[in-house]
Amino acid sequence: MTPSAETTLEAARLSVAPMMDWTDRHCRFFHRQLTARTLLYTEMVTAPALVRGGATHLLEFNAAEHPVAVQLGGSEPQELAEAARMAEAAGYAEVNLNIGCPSDRVKSGCFGAVLMKSPGLVADCLTAMREAVSVPVTAKCRIGVDEQEPREVLPAFLAMIERTGVTRVTIHARKAWLQGLSPKENREVPPLDYPLVHQMRAEFPGLHISINGGISSLEEAQEHLGTGVDGVMIGRAAYHDPGLLLFADEQVFGEAPSGKTRRDVVDAMRPYIAAHLEAGGKLAQITRHMLGLFQGRPGARAWRRILSEQAHREDAGLEVLERALDALPETSLAA
Structure with missing residues (x-):
C-alpha cells in the first residue's frame, strides 16, 4: 500500500x-x-x-x-x-x-x-x-x-x-x-x-x-x-x-529505542539475499551496499575485506556473509 x-x-x-x-x-x-x-x-x-x-x-x-x-x-x-x-x-x-x-x-x-x-x-x-x-x-x-x-x-x-x-x-x-x-x-x-x-x-x-x-x-x-x-x-x-x-x-523522529543491533540487521537481510540468489542474482549486488555497516567498530576492516574479496565469486552465497560475521567480535554485533 x-x-x-x-x-x-x-x-x-x-x-x-x-x-x-x-x-x-x-x-x-x-x-x-x-x-x-x-x-x-x-x-x-x-x-x-x-x-x-x-x-x-x-x-x-x-x-x-x-x-x-x-x-x-x-x-x-x-x-x-x-x-x-x-x-x-x-x-x-x-x-x-x-x-x-x-x-x-x-x-x-x-x-x-x-x-x-x-x-x-x-x-x-x-x-x-x-x-x-x-x-x-x-x-x-x-x-x-x-x-x-x-x-x-x-x-x-x-x-x-x-x-x-x-x-x-x-x-x-x-x-x-x-x-x-x-x-x-x-x-x-x-x-x-x-x-x-x-x-x-x-x-x-x-x-x-x-x-x-x-x-x-x-x-x-x-x-x-x-x-x-x-x-x-x-x-x-x-x-x-x-x-x-x-x-x-x-x-530524529522521537521513537522509543528499538534495541535493534547490527546483527539483527544482517539477520533481516538473509531471506532477501536468499531470494535474490534463488532468482539468479549475485551476492555482491546486495552486499556491496552493506560494506560500511560496521564502520568505526572493531572488526570492520575484516568485514569489508571478506565481502569485497569473496562476494563477487560466481558461486558466492550466504556462507560468505557468515564468514564476514565470524570475523567480527561480539561487541560489534551487539550494538
Missing part, C-alpha cells in the same frame, strides 16, 4: 539522498532494515528511459521500502508527466524532479543543475507533473550554478517553484559549476552556504524546505532542524556509514 502524502511529509524530516549507482533497490531495502521512518529515494531515473525506452524495470522496488520516492531526470514537460504517471502506477509515494545533478550525463540531456538557468522550463515541467499525478511532486535543486549569485537567484527560483503549487524542495547548499569541476568535485569544492538555506526557510513559510550537502551525522541533522528547516537529507555519510541510520527513528 502506498503511504499517504502526510506520511511522506513526516518522513521527509530525514531522508537519504538519491545517489547514482548507489541507492538502488537493494540499497534501499537494506537501509529500510535500519530505519522505519526515514524517507528513501531512488537513483535518478531519466524520463526518456521510461517513456521512450520502455525501461520500466528501473521502477522496480519492494513494498517494504516504503516510504520511498522516485527521482526523475528530464526537461520535456509532457515526457516528465508521463514518467510521473508511470512512477505513481508503480506505487511510489512521491515524484521528485532533479534540478541539482551536475554530471556530464545530465548536462548533455539538458536536465539536472543546468535547469536552474531555465526557470520557466522548470515551471512547465513541475506543472505538467503535478497535473499528471495525485502523489506529491517535489524538487531538488542547488543554490545556484556557475556565475549565478545565489542570494539573488535562489529566492526567485523558489518563488517560481511555489507558484507551480509544489510545496516541498530540497536544497543542496552548494553551487554547481557545470564547467571545470567533476561531479565529485561539485560535491566537495564549492563552499557550503547553510545560512542561505536557513534564510530561505524563513522567507518562504509556505514551503517545506530540506537541507542537503556535507551533513555527516544525526547530530548535525538535529542542529539544522533546530534552525527551523523542515527536513535534512543525508547522502554519502548514510551510504558509507549506514549504521547511523540505526538511531534515526529514535533521535
Whole structure:
C-alpha cells in the first residue's frame, strides 16, 4: 500500500539522498532494515528511459521500502508527466524532479543543475507533473550554478517553484559549476552556504524546505532542524556509514529505542539475499551496499575485506556473509 502524502511529509524530516549507482533497490531495502521512518529515494531515473525506452524495470522496488520516492531526470514537460504517471502506477509515494545533478550525463540531456538557468522550463515541467499525478511532486535543486549569485537567484527560483503549487524542495547548499569541476568535485569544492538555506526557510513559510550537502551525522541533522528547516537529507555519510541510520527513528523522529543491533540487521537481510540468489542474482549486488555497516567498530576492516574479496565469486552465497560475521567480535554485533 502506498503511504499517504502526510506520511511522506513526516518522513521527509530525514531522508537519504538519491545517489547514482548507489541507492538502488537493494540499497534501499537494506537501509529500510535500519530505519522505519526515514524517507528513501531512488537513483535518478531519466524520463526518456521510461517513456521512450520502455525501461520500466528501473521502477522496480519492494513494498517494504516504503516510504520511498522516485527521482526523475528530464526537461520535456509532457515526457516528465508521463514518467510521473508511470512512477505513481508503480506505487511510489512521491515524484521528485532533479534540478541539482551536475554530471556530464545530465548536462548533455539538458536536465539536472543546468535547469536552474531555465526557470520557466522548470515551471512547465513541475506543472505538467503535478497535473499528471495525485502523489506529491517535489524538487531538488542547488543554490545556484556557475556565475549565478545565489542570494539573488535562489529566492526567485523558489518563488517560481511555489507558484507551480509544489510545496516541498530540497536544497543542496552548494553551487554547481557545470564547467571545470567533476561531479565529485561539485560535491566537495564549492563552499557550503547553510545560512542561505536557513534564510530561505524563513522567507518562504509556505514551503517545506530540506537541507542537503556535507551533513555527516544525526547530530548535525538535529542542529539544522533546530534552525527551523523542515527536513535534512543525508547522502554519502548514510551510504558509507549506514549504521547511523540505526538511531534515526529514535533521535530524529522521537521513537522509543528499538534495541535493534547490527546483527539483527544482517539477520533481516538473509531471506532477501536468499531470494535474490534463488532468482539468479549475485551476492555482491546486495552486499556491496552493506560494506560500511560496521564502520568505526572493531572488526570492520575484516568485514569489508571478506565481502569485497569473496562476494563477487560466481558461486558466492550466504556462507560468505557468515564468514564476514565470524570475523567480527561480539561487541560489534551487539550494538
